[in-house]
Amino acid sequence: MKKTILLFLSLSITSIVFSQNSEEAKSLLDEVSTKMGAYENMYLGFSQTLSNEDAGINEDDEPPIRGVINLQKEKYSLNYLGNKFIYDGNKLYVINNDEKEISITEGDLDGDDGFIYPSKLLTFYKDGYNFDMGKLQNINGRKIQFVTLNPIDSNSDIVKVELGIDAKTKHIYKLVQTGSNSSKTTFTITTFKSNQVLSENFFKFDKQKYLSQNYTID
Structure with missing residues (x-):
């Protein structure tokens, strides 16, 4: 009888701790989404690396792929x-x-x-994921709090997503996505600017410009 009671108490405490952990992670993600979503626009310079232990591919085997993106709500321009x-x-x-x-x-x-697209960067977590607080790491003098997101759908092409959040600015610093094929794609934000002055036509496609350069448009 005592063992049954102790087991019940242990399971109850574990459940409470897990629930608090999940709620804390969700609260942090909501704070990040609200903070970054309040900007008029954002400029992000990023680097991307790929690794796959099963295939013998290490993260530093190739130079990182670099890109830049301008975001304004769901609109974006990505190079x-x-x-x-x-x-x-x-x-x-x-x-x-x-x-x-x-x-x-x-x-x-x-x-x-299974890819997380730019327009969903601040909202993708709101549907289809469970949350766990991860490790707090010191990366280049910055305290980065990781949150692990696990897809609810067992057939998802994404096994897990790890978001690294700057504990001071509440900005996303890193996104690590592990796929069902064991590949791990890491995006690290190397440059961040907010509320840049953009022209009214910044997110508009200039058809005549590309036709004049002999581009083929499908």
């Missing part, structure tokens, strides 16, 4: 791998500068391949 992506809130324009080809689709990318 990545030599291509430019413009999402104006309605249509997505993918500009392949090497091939001089442009594809246009209605709506943003839907994330069916």
Whole structure:
């Protein structure tokens, strides 16, 4: 009888601690979303690395891929791998500068391949994830609090997402995404600017500009 009572108490305490941990993680993510979402716009310079222990790929095997993105609510302009992506809130324009080809689709990318797209950076966690507080790490003199997000869908292409949050600024510093194929993609924000002066047409696609440069538009 005593063992049964002790087991029940142990399970109850574990459940309470887990619940508090999850609520603390959710509260921090909400704070980050509110803080960063309040800016008129954001400029993010980032680096991306890839690793996969199963395939023998280490994070420092190749130089990091670098990119820049301007975000304004759900609109974005992304320069990545030599291509430019413009999402104006309605249509997505993918500009392949090497091939001089442009594809246009209605709506943003839907994330069916498990990737977290720029327009959802501050909101993706609100649907389909459980949360855990991770480690507090000192990275280059900055205190970075990690939060682990585990997909509720067991068939998700994402196994887990680890968000590193600057404990002082409440800005996202790092995003580590582990896929179902054991690959780990790490995005680190290297430059952050907010409330930049942008033209009214910054997130608009200039069709005539690219036609004059002999781009093919699908």
